[in-house]
Amino acid sequence: MTDRFTPIVFDLGSSSARVGWAGSDQPKFIESSVMGRKTSDGSVDPTPLRFTNFSKKYPEPIDPVRCVSFDDGKWSVDSDILAALTDALCYSQRGLNANAFERSMFLTCPTLADNAYKKILFEHFMESVQVPAFFLGDSSVLSIYAAGRVSGICVDIGASTTSISQVDKGQVVNSTQHTIAGDAIDDYIFSRVGDYINVPMSDMTEKFVHETKLAIIREIKHNACKCSHHALPTMQISPAGRSIRSQRKSMSTSPQSGVGHQSETFKLPDGTELDVSSVSEQAAELLFRPHDESGFPGLPECVREMMMTEETNPFVLLTGGSSHFHGLHTRLVHEMENTSSLIFPFSQWTHRGYSGYVGGSILASLSTFSSLWITPACYNEHGVDRLINSK
Numbered sequence: 001m002t003d004r005f006t007p008i009v010f011d012l013g014s015s016s017a018r019v020g021w022a023g024s025d026q027p028k029f030i031e032s033s034v035m036g037r038k039t040s041d042g043s044v045d046p047t048p049l050r051f052t053n054f055s056k057k058y059p060e061p062i063d064p065v066r067c068v069s070f071d072d073g074k075w076s077v078d079s080d081i082l083a084a085l086t087d088a089l090c091y092s093q094r095g096l097n098a099n100a101f102e103r104s105m106f107l108t109c110p111t112l113a114d115n116a117y118k119k120i121l122f123e124h125f126m127e128s129v130q131v132p133a134f135f136l137g138d139s140s141v142l143s144i145y146a147a148g149r150v151s152g153i154c155v156d157i158g159a160s161t162t163s164i165s166q167v168d169k170g171q172v173v174n175s176t177q178h179t180i181a182g183d184a185i186d187d188y189i190f191s192r193v194g195d196y197i198n199v200p201m202s203d204m205t206e207k208f209v210h211e212t213k214l215a216i217i218r219e220i221k222h223n224a225c226k227c228s229h230h231a232l233p234t235m236q237i238s239p240a241g242r243s244i245r246s247q248r249k250s251m252s253t254s255p256q257s258g259v260g261h262q263s264e265t266f267k268l269p270d271g272t273e274l275d276v277s278s279v280s281e282q283a284a285e286l287l288f289r290p291h292d293e294s295g296f297p298g299l300p301e302c303v304r305e306m307m308m309t310e311e312t313n314p315f316v317l318l319t320g321g322s323s324h325f326h327g328l329h330t331r332l333v334h335e336m337e338n339t340s341s342l343i344f345p346f347s348q349w350t351h352r353g354y355s356g357y358v359g360g361s362i363l364a365s366l367s368t369f370s371s372l373w374i375t376p377a378c379y380n381e382h383g384v385d386r387l388i389n390s391k
């Protein structure tokens, strides 16, 4: 279904954006939602930043900026970056190449985003872009829809947040958000092995070089990390990562306390082999431990708390990019064995990161949904504040 009136579905996250046509079961593009702001005049480079693309040269230094971020318990959106990202992903030839005036826009919104956040999105699409119809859908509700339900508990482990939301008949009735998610895990891995990653980019800003290192950290996380089946005792959190050579030495002279400690290596872009055994299982462990500083009680406790407000046997959906850790679902089920509910990972492994997109895609393609779109006439008649408050 890609006739010229098929709506666009735009699932905007803090690390990546998923964009495609309504009715499709997967996004056409999954892109970084980080753009580069030139340090000289503050203008935005038109291409979303890919830090692993080492061959790309920028004519002048740029600072990476997220379109959407979660800081101090609040979601915010940078409107300059939103404009550049929307152009790049939806309306440029490199993106969907859609005509803004004829395509309705279905956008996802993080659960617990406030009215100021929603207002920026409404104003951008209704007033600046002037789409023919707009809808802002809650990402937890959409994930539950994507799993074929209208009620359940959505556990979305993304980049900046882990969000646990109770959805009842298509409405979020309770939700908590924590900052222990993909970014916190990246920082942890960085603190362990970051010193051994070399990024020769003298002409780039410090922030850019840091983000490039983080991109390599993410490769390590995606390819060399998994979730332990059982809780790792705190003492097994080993000291910071070392080079392979020093690790071999330490194995022969002072072995780790864990029996059978094996070195695991990851090949860095410059060809160096990095010992990642200090993070391969410990990184995902962050999701299962209480974190005093941020108040995160650990994933099992978060889910348990949300279940207490639910009826018996709630449907629990596990989704978000950081739910991709091998073994995470099994571990969560294992830790929750005293509860009678079933925890389902969203669809196949490959689809797990974009349940919000799939829910939006289904909804936006239903003929019965047509009366729910916000049209320019409706927007002008009621005004943005009233529309947001009535949602």
Ligand SMILES: Nc1ncnc2c1ncn2[C@@H]1O[C@H](COP(=O)(O)OP(=O)(O)OP(=O)(O)O)[C@@H](O)[C@H]1O
Pocket (backbone or CB within 6 Å): 012, 013, 014, 015, 016, 017, 110, 157, 158, 159, 160, 161, 162, 181, 182, 183, 218, 221, 222, 223, 320, 321, 322, 323, 324, 325, 326, 353
């Ligand atoms: N195979 C994998 N193993 C572990 N983590 C992964 C894997 N694939 C992706 N991730 C992590 O998932 C996170 C991105 O998840 P997702 O795309 O759901 O976030 P987002 O929607 O952009 O962010 P948020 O929901 O916090 O706004 C990143 O931290 C990324 O490194």
Ligand SMILES: [Mg+2]
Pocket (backbone or CB within 6 Å): 012, 013, 014, 139, 156, 158, 159, 320
């Ligand atoms: Mg997300």
